Amino acid sequence: MERETLQHMLRDMLLCRAFEERAAEEYTKGNIVGFLHLYPGEEAVAAGVLNACGPSDYIVSNYREHAHALVRGTPPREVMAELFGRATGMSKGMGGSMHMFDRERRFMGGYAIVGQTCPIAIGVAYAIAMRGLPEVVVCFMGDGAVNQGTFHESLNMAGLWRLPVLFVCENNHYAIGTEIHRHSAVAEVFKRVAAYNISGEKVDGMDVLKVYNATKHAIERIRRGGGPQFIECETYRYRGHSMADPGTTRPAVELKAFQNVDPLNTAKREVEFRYPTAEELAEVGPDNIKSFADHLLDGEHLIEAEIEDLKQEIQKSVEDAVTFALQSPQPSMDAAWGHLNGNHRHEVLM
Amino acid sequence: MSQEMLYWQALNRAMDHEMAADESVFTLGEDVGLYGGSYRVTEGLYAKYGEWRVRDTPISENGFTGLGVGAAIAGARPVVEIMTINFMLLALDSIVNGAAKIPFMSGGQFKMPLVVRVPGGVARQLAAQHAQRLEHTLMNVPGLRIAVPSTPQDAYWQLRQAIASDDPIIVLEHEVLYFTKGQVDFVAEAPPMHRAAVRREGRDLTIISYSRHAVLAQEAAEQLAKEGIEAEVIDLRSLRPIDWDTCVKSIEKTHRVLIVEEDCRFAGAGAEIAATLTERCFDVLEMPAQRLAGLDIPTPFNGALEAATIPQVADIIAAARQIGQAAQTTKAA
Numbered sequence: 125m126e127r128e129t130l131q132h133m134l135r136d137m138l139l140c141r142a143f144e145e146r147a148a149e150e151y152t153k154g155n156i157v158g159f160l161h162l163y164p165g166e167e168a169v170a171a172g173v174l175n176a177c178g179p180s181d182y183i184v185s186n187y188r189e190h191a192h193a194l195v196r197g198t199p200p201r202e203v204m205a206e207l208f209g210r211a212t213g214m215s216k217g218m219g220g221s222m223h224m225f226d227r228e229r230r231f232m233g234g235y236a237i238v239g240q241t242c243p244i245a246i247g248v249a250y251a252i253a254m255r256g257l258p259e260v261v262v263c264f265m266g267d268g269a270v271n272q273g274t275f276h277e278s279l280n281m282a283g284l285w286r287l288p289v290l291f292v293c294e295n296n297h298y299a300i301g302t303e304i305h306r307h308s309a310v311a312e313v314f315k316r317v318a319a320y321n322i323s324g325e326k327v328d329g330m331d332v333l334k335v336y337n338a339t340k341h342a343i344e345r346i347r348r349g350g351g352p353q354f355i356e357c358e359t360y361r362y363r364g365h366s367m368a369d370p371g372t373t374r375p376a377v378e379l380k381a382f383q384n385v386d387p388l389n390t391a392k393r394e395v396e397f398r399y400p401t402a403e404e405l406a407e408v409g410p411d412n413i414k415s416f417a418d419h420l421l422d423g424e425h426l427i428e429a430e431i432e433d434l435k436q437e438i439q440k441s442v443e444d445a446v447t448f449a450l451q452s453p454q455p456s457m458d459a460a461w462g463h464l465n466g467n468h469r470h471e472v473l474m
Numbered sequence: 475m476s477q478e479m480l481y482w483q484a485l486n487r488a489m490d491h492e493m494a495a496d497e498s499v500f501t502l503g504e505d506v507g508l509y510g511g512s513y514r515v516t517e518g519l520y521a522k523y524g525e526w527r528v529r530d531t532p533i534s535e536n537g538f539t540g541l542g543v544g545a546a547i548a549g550a551r552p553v554v555e556i557m558t559i560n561f562m563l564l565a566l567d568s569i570v571n572g573a574a575k576i577p578f579m580s581g582g583q584f585k586m587p588l589v590v591r592v593p594g595g596v597a598r599q600l601a602a603q604h605a606q607r608l609e610h611t612l613m614n615v616p617g618l619r620i621a622v623p624s625t626p627q628d629a630y631w632q633l634r635q636a637i638a639s640d641d642p643i644i645v646l647e648h649e650v651l652y653f654t655k656g657q658v659d660f661v662a663e664a665p666p667m668h669r670a671a672v673r674r675e676g677r678d679l680t681i682i683s684y685s686r687h688a689v690l691a692q693e694a695a696e697q698l699a700k701e702g703i704e705a706e707v708i709d710l711r712s713l714r715p716i717d718w719d720t721c722v723k724s725i726e727k728t729h730r731v732l733i734v735e736e737d738c739r740f741a742g743a744g745a746e747i748a749a750t751l752t753e754r755c756f757d758v759l760e761m762p763a764q765r766l767a768g769l770d771i772p773t774p775f776n777g778a779l780e781a782a783t784i785p786q787v788a789d790i791i792a793a794a795r796q797i798g799q800a801a802q803t804t805k806a807a
Contacts, residue, residue, distance in 0.1 A: 182548065216581025225580035232547055233580060237571050243537045244572065247544020247552075254500060254526045254550065274567075277537025284532070463582040464617060 125333070127425050133175050133332050134420060134431070137167040137413045139438050140191040143200055146442045147190070147207055151367045155450065156207045159236075160221050163191040165362040168412040169294050170195045172335025173262060173357075177290075177343055182230045182252075182261045184245040187222035188294075189234035192264060198226045204445035210452035217455040218463055238299075239272025241265050242291070246278045249287035249352075260346050261289045268299030270313050276320075279352070283320035286351035290342050291317070293356045294329065300365045314356040322352050329357030330412040333419075362411075476659035482652040484626035485515045485591075487660070488633035489553065493523055496551060499637055502529035502538055503555030503591075512557055513593055513652045535561050539590065540568035546588040547576060551637060559594030559608050559646070566611070573642035574617030585640040589633070595686055595736055596773055596784050597649040605773035605780070607737040612644055613714050613746060619643045620713040621667060624688040626656035628671075628711060631664035639667070646713075648686040668712035670720040676704035678801040679730040679794060682721055682747060684710040687734050687785065694790035703798035705732075713743055721747075722754050729760040730797050736784050739767035760804060766793045 144162045151160050163170070166188075174183070174195040185192045193203050198214055206213030207221055215225050222236040232248060235241050245263030252259050269275055270293065282289050293313050297304050304311045314324035323345075327338045335357055342353035420426045479487070493499045500523075505512055507520040507530040520528040531538040535556055542552035556562045562569070569590060577586050596605045612620055619641050623629040629647070636643040665671070673688065674695050683691040688709035695705040706724050710716060725731050731751060735744040748763040755763075769783045 184544070213581075215579060215583070218581045219579040223575075223579040225576075225583050227580070227583040232544075233576065233584075235571075237567060240540065240567065240571065243540020243568060244544035244547075246537075247541040247546070248548040249544075250541055251498075251545040251548035251550040254545075255498075273534075274537055274540060277532070277534035278540070280532060281534065281537060281541065285529075460578075463578045463580075 125336075129175065130420055130425050133171045133336065134413075134416055134426070135434055135438070136171040136175065136195045137332065137416065138435060139194055139200070139441070140167045140170060141413055142435075142438050142442045143194060143203070143445070144190065146446060147204070148363075148367065150207070150446060156221070157209075158220055159187070160207070160367040161188040161365065162363045162367070163188055163361070165411065166294055166296060166329070166359045167191060168332035168335055168416070169292070169329050169357045169359055172332045173292050173339045173355075176336050176339035177260065177262055180230065180259050181343070182232055182248050182259060183264075184232045184241045184248065184261060185224075185234045185264045186238070186241050186266060186269070187234055187236040188266070189224055189264070190221070193224050193226060193231055193234075196226065196229050196231050198224075198229060198231065200441050200445035201448040202226075204442075205449040205452050208449040208452065209454070210449055211455040211459065212448070212452040216459065216463065218460065239265065239269040239274040242269070242274050242278035245289050245291075246282050246287050249282065249289045250285070253285070253287055258347060259288065260343050263289055263291050265291065265293055266299070267293060267295040267297065267304055267313060268307070269293075270316065271299075271307060279317055279320040279322060279354075282352040283322045286349070288346045289352045290339065290346060291322075291352065291354045292339075293354070295356050295358050296361045298361070298365065301369065312356075314354060317354040322354050324354035324356065326356045326358060329359030330415075332412065332416050475661050476657040478655055479626055479658050480652065481626045481629050481647075481654050481656070482514050484630040484656075484658045485633055485647065486517055486519075487658070488630045488637075489516060489519060490522070491660075492634055492637040493519065493527065498549060499551045499553065500527040500529065500545075501553040501555060502531050502542065504531055504533055504557045506530060506555050511555065513647075513649070515591070516555065535564040536568050539565035540572055542588050542590070543568050543572040543576070543586070546573070546586050546642075547584045551587045553589045553591060553637060555591045557593070558604055558649075559592045560604055560606050562590075562592050562608065569612075569618070569642070569644070570615050574615050577641075578617055586642040587640045588642045589636045589645060590642070591633070591645045591647060593647045593649045593652070595648040595650060596768075596780065599775055599777050599780060600773075601775040602772035607742075607768065609646060609713055609737055609743045610741060613743060617642065618714060619668065620646060622646045622685040622711060622713055624648070624651065624685050624709055624711070626654070626658050630658050630660070632667055632711070635664060635667040646685060650686050651689070654689070668715050668717060670711055670717035671709045672706065672720065672724065673709050674705070674707040676706035677728060678704045678798045679732055680706045680708060680721070680724040680728045681732045681734055681790070681794060682708045682710065683734040684713060684743070685736070687736050690785070690787050691734050691790055694787050694794060697787070697791055698794055698798060701795070703795060703802070705794055705798065716747065716750075718750060718754060721751055725751065725755045726758050728801070729758055730801055731755070731759070732764045732766060732790075732794055732797055734766045734785055734790055736768050738770050739765060740770045742767055761797070761800065764793065764797060766790060
C-alpha cells in the first residue's frame with residue numbers, strides 16, 4: 125500500500141477521534157443539543173471502508189455518521205455546524221446529528237430509523253443498475269439493524285437482482301444496550317447473508333488495513349458483476365449508545381476482554397456492570413488508532429514527530445470548526461419552509 | 475380528440491406515455507410485470523419496457539417502497555405500486571420517515587420524484603383488512619402530496635403530473651372506479667394537479683367530496699335537482715394540499731356545506747375540511763358545516779352491513795335535502 129494512503133487513513137482516524145471528543149465537550153456545554161451518537165473506537169471502519177471506495181460511489185449511512193461524513197471529505201466546519209444546528213451546516217440545520225447529507229460527495233444521508241439504510245441503498249443501486257452505470261453503493265448499518273424486516277427484505281432484493289451494493293455491518297456488539305447474544309439467535313452476522321445468495325465475510329474492524337483490503341476486494345467483485353457483498357466489521361464503541369446513555373449497563377472489563385488483553389477477565393462480566401472510566405480505558409492498552417500509528421512507525425512510514433504534527437494540525441481544524449459553528453447564523457423559518465418542496469404553507473396551492 | 479375508456483386504461487396510458495418520454499421512469503410492485511398488475515394498470519408495459527423498468531417485486535412492501543425512495547434520490551423517477559392501501563401500512567416507514575422527510579432533512583439538497591400508487595377504499599365484500607380508507611393518515615404528513623382522481627380524465631392527467639413532479643406524491647385510486655368509463659382527452663391542457671373541480675353548479679348548498687364519493691355526490695345532485703334543490707358539487711381531486719379557495723368561493727354563494735367522505739368520521743379527512751372551512755367561512759355560513767362520513771367501525775364482510783357503513787347516494791340525498799330545504803325556507807322568508 126502506498127505511504128500516502130496509509131498516512132491519509134491515520135489522519136482520518138485521528139480527525140474522527142478528535143472531532144467526536146470535541147463534540148462531546150460541546151454537548152456538555154449545551155452548544156449541541158438532542159441526540160449525539162459518537163464514534164470513538166470504530167474509526168478503523170470508516171477510514172478503511174471509505175478510503176477503499178471511489179469518489180463516484182455512493183454512501184448511505186445511519187445516525188452514527190459524523191465520522192463517515194468527515195472521512196468522505198465533508199469539511200469539519202460543515203459537520204460541526206450541523207451538530208450545532210446552524211444555517212451553514214451540511215443539512216442547513218434541518219437534519220442535525222442524525223441526518224447529514226452531502227449531495228456533492230454522494231453522501232446520501234444519515235438515517236435514524238434502524239435498518240432504513242438498507243432499502244434506500246438498494247434503491248440507489250437499482251437506479252445505477254437500471255442505467256448500466258459502474259458505481260457501487262456502500263450501505264452502513266449496525267448490528268442492531270440486522271433484525272429489522274428491512275434488512276432481510278433488502279438483502280433478498282439485492283441478492284435476487286444482483287444489485288451493486290456493499291453492505292457494511294459495524295458490529296459494535298450492542299443494539300443500544302442489548303448485547304448481541306441477547307438480540308440475535310445467530311450472533312455471527314455475516315453467516316446470515318448466505319440466505320440471500322450474498323457472500324459475506326467477517327473482518328477485524330479494529331484493524332484499518334484489514335478493513336481497507338476487504339473493502340477493496342469486495343468493491344472489485346461488485347464492479348466485475350459479482351453482485352452484492354457483505355462485510356461484517358467487528359468493532360467496539362468506547363462510549364455509550366449516545367450522549368444520553370452513560371453506558372452503565374456494559375461491564376467495565378468488556379473492552380479489555382474484547383481486545384483479548386486478558387480473556388480470563390471476561391468472567392467478571394457477570395458481576396461488574398458499569399462503563400469503564402477514562403483511567404480504565406487508558407490502561408486497556410493500544411486501541412485501533414494507537415496500534416495503526418505504531419504499525420506506521422514500525423514500518424518507517426512515519427516518524428513520531430510527524431504524528432505529533434498531524435495531531436496538532438487536526439486539533440487546530442477541529443477548534444476552527446467549533447469557532448465556525450459558534451459564529452454561524454441560525455437558520456430561519458422561511459428557509460425551513462423553502463426546504464419543504466412543493467408543500468409550502470398548507471393554505472398555499474401550487 | 476377524446477376517447478372513451480376505463481379508469482384503469484387511462485392510468486395505463488399515462489404510465490405508457492411517461493415511460494416512453496423519459497427513460498428514468500420505472501415502475502415496481504407486486505405482480506406489476508408479467509402478471510400485468512392486479513387491476514391491469516401496468517398491462518403490456520413489461521413486454522414493452524423490459525424487467526428493469528417494470529419490476530415484479532417480492533412481497534416486501536416497506537423494502538420495495540424504500541427502494542423507490544433510494545432510486546428517487548439517485549435521479550430515477552420510480553412509480554411504486556402498493557397492491558392495496560391496507561398493505562401500505564407496512565410501507566409507512568419508507569413513505570413517512572423516508573420520502574416525506576429527505577428533501578427537508580437534507581436542507582433541500584435532494585428532490586423526491588417518487589410516485590406511490592395505491593388502490594383503496596371500500597370495494598365489494600373484501601372485509602376489514604382489505605377495505606380501509608387511510609387518507610387521514612397520509613394527510614397529516616408534511617412533505618407529501620395526495621391526488622385522488624375520480625374520473626378517467628383526471629386519472630390520466632394526475633398520474634402524468636405526479637410522475638413529472640419532483641415531490642413525493644401519493645395517488646389514491648379507488649378500487650370501484652377502475653372499471654368506470656369516461657372520455658379522456660390526451661392533448662387537452664390539464665388543470666394544475668391540486669386544483670378542485672366544480673362538477674355541477676348550484677345555489678342551495680355546496681357538496682364537497684373526492685374520489686368515488688365525488689361521483690356519488692353528482693348522482694345525488696341530479697336527483698335533488700328534480701326536487702328543486704340545486705346542489706353545487708366540488709370534487710377536491712387533491713387532499714394535500716386542498717384547494718380551499720374553490721371551496722370558499724362556492725360557500726360564499728350557497729352559504730351551506732355538506733362534506734361527503736368514505737373515510738371514517740372520527741378524525742377523518744372530512745374533519746379537517748369542516749374545521750378549516752368553518753374558520754374561513756364562519757361569517758357566510760348559515761349553519762354549521764355538515765359531515766356525512768363512514769361509520770367508525772371496521773368494514774363488515776356482510777354485504778348489507780358493508781353498505782350500511784359508508785354513505786350511499788340515498789344518504790347523500792337525505793342529508794342534502796335537509797340542508798337544501800332549510801336553504802329554500804330561509805330564502806322564501
